[in-house]
Amino acid sequence: MSYSIAEAARRSGLSIDTLRYYERIKLVDPPARDTAGRRDYSDPDLAWLEFLTKLRLTGMPIKRMREYASLRRHGVVSAGRRKAILVEQRQSVAERIAELQACLEILDYKITNYAQVERKVLDNEPTVEGISA
Amino acid sequence: MSYSIAEAARRSGLSIDTLRYYERIKLVDPPARDTAGRRDYSDPDLAWLEFLTKLRLTGMPIKRMREYASLRRHGVVSAGRRKAILVEQRQSVAERIAELQACLEILDYKITNYAQVERKVLDNEPTVEGISA
DNA sequence: ATTTGACCTGGAGTGCACTCCAGGTCGTAG
DNA sequence: CTACGACCTGGAGTGCACTCCAGGTCAAAT
Numbered sequence: 001m002s003y004s005i006a007e008a009a010r011r012s013g014l015s016i017d018t019l020r021y022y023e024r025i026k027l028v029d030p031p032a033r034d035t036a037g038r039r040d041y042s043d044p045d046l047a048w049l050e051f052l053t054k055l056r057l058t059g060m061p062i063k064r065m066r067e068y069a070s071l072r073r074h075g076v077v078s079a080g081r082r083k084a085i086l087v088e089q090r091q092s093v094a095e096r097i098a099e100l101q102a103c104l105e106i107l108d109y110k111i112t113n114y115a116q117v118e119r120k121v122l123d124n125e126p127t128v129e130g131i132s133a
Numbered sequence: 134m135s136y137s138i139a140e141a142a143r144r145s146g147l148s149i150d151t152l153r154y155y156e157r158i159k160l161v162d163p164p165a166r167d168t169a170g171r172r173d174y175s176d177p178d179l180a181w182l183e184f185l186t187k188l189r190l191t192g193m194p195i196k197r198m199r200e201y202a203s204l205r206r207h208g209v210v211s212a213g214r215r216k217a218i219l220v221e222q223r224q225s226v227a228e229r230i231a232e233l234q235a236c237l238e239i240l241d242y243k244i245t246n247y248a249q250v251e252r253k254v255l256d257n258e259p260t261v262e263g264i265s266a
Numbered sequence: 267a268t269t270t271g272a273c274c275t276g277g278a279g280t281g282c283a284c285t286c287c288a289g290g291t292c293g294t295a296g
Numbered sequence: 297c298t299a300c301g302a303c304c305t306g307g308a309g310t311g312c313a314c315t316c317c318a319g320g321t322c323a324a325a326t
Contacts, residue, residue, distance in 0.1 A: 005273070016273090017315055025313095036322055038273055051239075058236045062313065076250065083247035090240045093233050100230050103191045106184075107223045114216035117209065138303075149303090150285055158283095169292050171303055195283065267326100274321070284310085291304070296297105 001043055002032070008041040012049040019049075027052065027062065027069050058093045134176055135165070141174040145182040152182075160185065160195065160202050191226045 008031075009016045019039075022028045028048060032040040041049075055065050068085050071078035141164075142149045152172075155161045161181060165173040174182075188198050201218050204211035 015315075018313085020274090021314065036273080038322090051243075054236055054239050057232055058240070079247055079250045083244060083251070086240050086244050086247065090237065090244065093237050093240065097230055097233050097237070099190055100226050100233070103187050104223065104226050104230070106187050107191070107219050107226065110184075111216060111219050111223065114212055114219065117212045118216070121209065121212070148285075151283085153304090154284065169303080171292085270323105270325080272322090272324105275319090277317085279316070280314085282312085286309070287307085289305090292302085293300100295300080 003041040003046065005039045005041070008039075008046060008049065011046055012053060014049065014053065022049075022052070025062065025066065027066055029073075055089070058089055059096065060089055064089075136174040136179065138172045138174070141172075141179060141182065144179055145186060147182065147186065155182075155185070158195065158199065160199050162206070188222070191222055192229065193222055197222075 003011065005016050005019055008014075009019055012019070014022070019028070023030055028045070030039075031045050032042065034040045052065060052069075055068070064085065068082055071082045071085075136144065138149050138152055141147075142152055145152070147155070152161075156163055161178070163172075164178050165175065167173045185198060185202075188201070197218065201215055204215045204218075
């Protein structure tokens with residue numbers, strides 16, 4: 001199967017401009033072209049784009065993705081380094097999740113405070129703003 | 134207790150430049166000044182900075198934080214809207230955590246694949262790259 | 267035959283969140 | 297009394313990740 005850039009954009013969730021941009025910065029290899037010189041994305045192209053969007057979701061900077069992409073071009077000999085990148089990223093994602101979970105607790109605490117303020121306001125009790133509400 | 138900008142930076146984890154920047158964009162109220170015209174941060178100032186850094190960790194854009202900061206200046210009447218912002222942010226954090234957890238699984242899957250490739254390489258077995266490894 | 271719409275290129279522009287800089291002012295230590 | 301370090305201001309510069317634009321090509325539809 002092959003796909004126009006519009007179709008590739010739709011399937012990857014990236015914009016057409018972003019697809020061309022990723023190609024320019026060598027994050028993706030130039031796809032095949034049809035007779036009219038238009039980009040013709042293959043299934044493996046799409047699979048790579050999908051994986052890239054996952055890496056992006058993890059917050060990996062483009063620089064690092066480019067590094068990974070470049071290693072990929074060197075075939076199986078680079079597998080070790082590629083794995084190392086993923087392991088490192090795994091670590092940073094785990095840390096980010098922990099960080100977000102801590103923030104979630106703080107938000108919950110604040111939200112609870114606000115709920116209390118609301119109750120007091122309804123009761124016409126004197127209100128005191130939280131330490132930094 | 135009151136703190137120099139250097140001390141406030143140290144305690145909040147923000148840079149001195151960022152503290153001044155936050156003040157310029159009205160994310161924090163101008164702190165008191167000492168006799169020499171230097172910023173003199175108070176404990177409530179620090180508490181607000183700490184909370185701001187939490188909001189930032191959740192990925193809240195500065196625009197939104199400014200909105201929250203501005204509501205805060207309007208006192209208790211804005212509590213409802215402030216709570217709404219936090220509730221919305223809570224939601225987006227929860228979604229982000231879910232997203233990251235999904236990514237974690239993909240990373241684990243990939244990492245496992247690489248581990249397999251390594252084993253095959255050690256065994257001198259023929260290797261096949263994963264669909265988009 | 268022309269119009270339309272999807273695509274092409276190189277390059278400029280955008281928004282965000284800082285970060286840095288030049289030139290100046292204070293208060294204390296030597 | 298001067299030298300130093302920490303601080304001040306307004307404004308310019310940075311890095312990231314896109315996003316937009318002008319001007320052009322091409323194949324199919326009217």
